[in-house]
Amino acid sequence: MSKDAILGAIRRGLRRGPLPYDQDLALRVRLERHPRHPIPARSKVARPAQIALFQRNVEKEFGTVLRVADAAAVPAAVARYLAAQNLPSALAIAPHPELQAMPWGEHPLIALREGRAQASDAVSLQHGYAGIAETGTLMLPSAAERPTTLNILSETEIVVLRASRIVGAYEEAWDLLRAELAAPAGGMLPRNVMLVTGPSRSADIESVLELGAHGPRRLHIILIEDDPAALG
Amino acid sequence: MLATSPNFPQNARRAMADASLQKAMARTRPMFPARRAAAVAALPEFEALRETGKQIKDHTLANLDFYLETFAANVERAGGQVHWCSDADEARAAVLKICQDAGARTVTKGKSMISEELGINKHLEAHGIAPVETDLGEYILQLRDEPPSHIIAPAFHLNREDWEASFRKAHTDLPADRVFHERRDILTEARTRLREKFLAADVGITGANFLIAETGSSVIVTNEGNGDLTQTLPRVHIALASIEKVVPTLEDCTSLLRLLARSATGQDFSVYTTFSTGPRRAADLDGPAEYHVVMLDNGRSAMIGTAFQDMLRCIRCAACLNHCPVYGTVGGHSYGWVYSGPMGSVLTPGLIGVDQAGHLPNASTFCGKCESVCPVKIPLPKMMRHWREREFERHLSPATTRAGLRLWGWFAQRPQAYRLLTRLMARTLGKLGRKKGRFSSLPFAASWTEGRDLPAPEGDTFFTRYAREQRAGRV
Ligand code: SF4
Numbered sequence: 001m002s003k004d005a006i007l008g009a010i011r012r013g014l015r016r017g018p019l020p021y022d023q024d025l026a027l028r029v030r031l032e033r034h035p036r037h038p039i040p041a042r043s044k045v046a047r048p049a050q051i052a053l054f055q056r057n058v059e060k061e062f063g064t065v066l067r068v069a070d071a072a073a074v075p076a077a078v079a080r081y082l083a084a085q086n087l088p089s090a091l092a093i094a095p096h097p098e099l100q101a102m103p104w105g106e107h108p109l110i111a112l113r114e115g116r117a118q119a120s121d122a123v124s125l126q127h128g129y130a131g132i133a134e135t136g137t138l139m140l141p142s143a144a145e146r147p148t149t150l151n152i153l154s155e156t157e158i159v160v161l162r163a164s165r166i167v168g169a170y171e172e173a174w175d176l177l178r179a180e181l182a183a184p185a186g187g188m189l190p191r192n193v194m195l196v197t198g199p200s201r202s203a204d205i206e207s208v209l210e211l212g213a214h215g216p217r218r219l220h221i222i223l224i225e226d227d228p229a230a231l232g
Numbered sequence: 233m234l235a236t237s238p239n240f241p242q243n244a245r246r247a248m249a250d251a252s253l254q255k256a257m258a259r260t261r262p263m264f265p266a267r268r269a270a271a272v273a274a275l276p277e278f279e280a281l282r283e284t285g286k287q288i289k290d291h292t293l294a295n296l297d298f299y300l301e302t303f304a305a306n307v308e309r310a311g312g313q314v315h316w317c318s319d320a321d322e323a324r325a326a327v328l329k330i331c332q333d334a335g336a337r338t339v340t341k342g343k344s345m346i347s348e349e350l351g352i353n354k355h356l357e358a359h360g361i362a363p364v365e366t367d368l369g370e371y372i373l374q375l376r377d378e379p380p381s382h383i384i385a386p387a388f389h390l391n392r393e394d395w396e397a398s399f400r401k402a403h404t405d406l407p408a409d410r411v412f413h414e415r416r417d418i419l420t421e422a423r424t425r426l427r428e429k430f431l432a433a434d435v436g437i438t439g440a441n442f443l444i445a446e447t448g449s450s451v452i453v454t455n456e457g458n459g460d461l462t463q464t465l466p467r468v469h470i471a472l473a474s475i476e477k478v479v480p481t482l483e484d485c486t487s488l489l490r491l492l493a494r495s496a497t498g499q500d501f502s503v504y505t506t507f508s509t510g511p512r513r514a515a516d517l518d519g520p521a522e523y524h525v526v527m528l529d530n531g532r533s534a535m536i537g538t539a540f541q542d543m544l545r546c547i548r549c550a551a552c553l554n555h556c557p558v559y560g561t562v563g564g565h566s567y568g569w570v571y572s573g574p575m576g577s578v579l580t581p582g583l584i585g586v587d588q589a590g591h592l593p594n595a596s597t598f599c600g601k602c603e604s605v606c607p608v609k610i611p612l613p614k615m616m617r618h619w620r621e622r623e624f625e626r627h628l629s630p631a632t633t634r635a636g637l638r639l640w641g642w643f644a645q646r647p648q649a650y651r652l653l654t655r656l657m658a659r660t661l662g663k664l665g666r667k668k669g670r671f672s673s674l675p676f677a678a679s680w681t682e683g684r685d686l687p688a689p690e691g692d693t694f695f696t697r698y699a700r701e702q703r704a705g706r707v
Contacts, residue, residue: 001316002316002317002318002322002529003304003316005318005529006300006316006318006475006527006529006533007297007300007301009529009533009534009536010296010297010300010475010533010536011297012537013533013534013535013536013537013538013541014294014296014297014536014537015537018297019295019297019298023295024298027295027298027299027480030480030481031302031445031446031480031481034446034480034481034482034483035483036483037281037284037288037483037484037486037487038277038280038281038284040275040276040277040281040490041276041277042275057500061499061500061503115517116517116518119427119430119431134500135500135501137501142516142518142519143515143516144515144516144517147516147517147518148460148464148518148519149464149465149517149518151460152457152460152461152464153461170486170489171483171486174482174483174486182447188309188310188447188509188510189310189447189449189507189509190509190513191310191508191509191510191511191512191513191516191519192464192506192507192508192509192519193449193506193507193509194460194504194505194506194507195501195504195505195506195507196503196504197499197500197501197502197503197504197505198503199503200455200456200457200503200504201455201456201503202368202369202419202455202456203385203455203497204367204368204369204372204385204386204387204456205368205387205392205395205415205418205419206256206259206260206390206391206392206415207259207260207263207264207385207388208415210415210416210419212419212420212423213368213419213423213455213456213457213458214366214423214426214427214430214456214457214458214461215456215457215460215461215503215504216457
């Protein structure tokens with residue numbers, strides 16, 4: 001079998017057989033503990049600065065950020081954004097309880113369709129799981145209430161993120177994911193975890209950057225200021 | 233993929249005479265180093281991270297059997313399948329079988345160098361399955377039936393005119409007199425065309441930048457989003473990976489990701505970094521029903537425990553290509569196979585044999601730039617030298633090269649004599665070349681300078697300068 005042939009060739013190269021028990025155990029412990037390596041200092045700052053760093057990095061990567069006071073303000077913010085960008089008011093929206101609880105009824109002109117995105121959707125509204133200040137990156141794990149297609153099929157993606165879910169470094173986001181989503185699933189990661197930094201782009205034509213390759217051309221983040229420590 | 237590496241000298245000569253290629257190179261070449269330098273300057277920890285990256289990869293390679301088995305077990309636990317393949321034939325057969333079992337008629341593809349190694353497109357076509365490249369650069373190369381010329385910017389060698397001409401020729405259903413006002417129009421046409429393909433495909437094939445043993449995940453890194461459409465929309469996802477792509481944990485992967493985009497495109501992070509683990513879950517509304525990893529060896533396990541093991545640390549960032557004066561002169565196609573630049577010069581002889589690729593390790597000025605920018609500190613010049621020595625042993629070099637190497641070997645083993653010689657040479661050459669700073673031809677080295685410029689020594693050798701700086705307390 002090729003598996004045995006490959007592993008055998010590797011072991012011959014390493015001049016040993018299968019790992020002895022103690023070394024095997026040491027590696028299992030390393031996996032179990034998944035130690036962190038040095039983390040850049042840039043994101044180790046006070047909460048308000050961390051959130052500002054997140055926003056700065058999103059904007060540097062051609063995303064946009066709008067801060068709103070609370071969840072109830074989201075539908076109005078969405079309506080204003082759609083109007084300002086001249087976008088249709090039909091949205092594919094993630095069936096997430098936090099989004100469902102928002103007062104959409106006050107904006108009857110916005111037509112919501114819950115579920116995954118279809119190719120014909122111009123705009124999608126996604127639930128942001130976490131934000132990573134280090135590079136202005138969104139963490140979007142797949143789930144029934146957070147379909148992956150909402151991140152990639154539409155021309156415009158709007159992501160609703162709570163400021164309390166912004167962390168400094170990627171490692172902190174992994175810790176959240178492990179504790180909240182993987183642990184209840186027997187340690188298994190969600191099927192798909194996307195780290196998204198700005199809208200889609202390509203520099204394949206003469207090395208000149210153009211936004212909107214195959215994924216969204218616009219990425220707009222509505223940030224709910226739910227973190228008292230972050231109101232600086 | 234059929235190698236034309238044995239013809240490297242002829243390929244290189246042709247490339248240097250190719251005006252269109254030289255135009256593309258002249259435009260693009262300076263961009264990558266400048267972007268990388270800016271990203272690196274903005275992260276004070278970058279140098280320390282390079283050492284971390286090297287250590288992570290060395291640790292993994294020293295325990296590669298363990299991490300591969302752990303990875304495979306975790307893929308299976310998540311409901312996916314791993315197909316172990318010793319060589320390209322086995323991998324082609326594995327991919328074809330998955331596609332046939334799925335009743336596939338069309339297959340979309342994300343960018344994957346392994347897929348180039350396998351020549352998978354031709355194989356699928358021969359069996360009645362239509363592969364569609366979806367990375368913008370790969371798409372136009374498929375239209376033109378050309379191989380990529382750069383591992384992260386496959387259409388590096390093309391100019392805008394080439395894009396327009398190829399699109400006009402291929403998209404015959406569109407008005408022939410349409411105008412491409414700007415690059416965006418080219419992009420939009422490709423986006424629209426490929427949308428239909430994404431939606432129709434039965435199988436999506438991606439590469440993998442990393443595999444994570446801890447979680448059984450494959451990781452892709454893209455800016456366009458084509459890889460995500462490829463692995464999300466079709467019913468079956470196949471990730472093509474080679475054995476050295478595995479890393480132990482999410483944290484290990486994260487540290488390497490901090491190096492990858494900065495070294496590659498000069499971004500802090502690529503737009504989409506996506507971790508896939510198994511097929512869709514019961515409650516999911518989207519995602520593939522089947523998840524396969526084709527795990528390719530193809531000569532890599534034989535590099536372990538040899539002088540070339542360090543090459544397996546490579547994370548395919550292309551920094552060494554982007555900073556290489558040889559690559560920048562002859563372009564990627566001259567190297568004659570999938571991988572080019574310094575990393576290709578070391579990897580290709582390892583994968584297809586030094587008899588095929590023996591010229592490539594000579595494609596170096598030994599300026600050392602590649603090693604200095606490599607995010608995992610691969611000693612590329614040293615390894616090229618190793619290959620040269622092997623080639624020498626195999627008596628494949630022409631007699632004059634052999635004699636020259638023998639002479640160099642004599643001096644290299646006698647440090648005093650070597651220093652004296654190099655000091656003399658540096659002084660003499662330094663005086664001769666003071667005006668231009670470069671030599672385009674040198675006495676006694678005509679065949680060497682034919683294809684390269686030799687930077688003029690600054691009238692000092694490294695040793696004397698080092699000693700002087702040491703005295704001045706600078707090092
Ligand atoms: S050898 Fe180093 S610099 Fe070159 S592609 Fe590989 S990781 Fe990047």
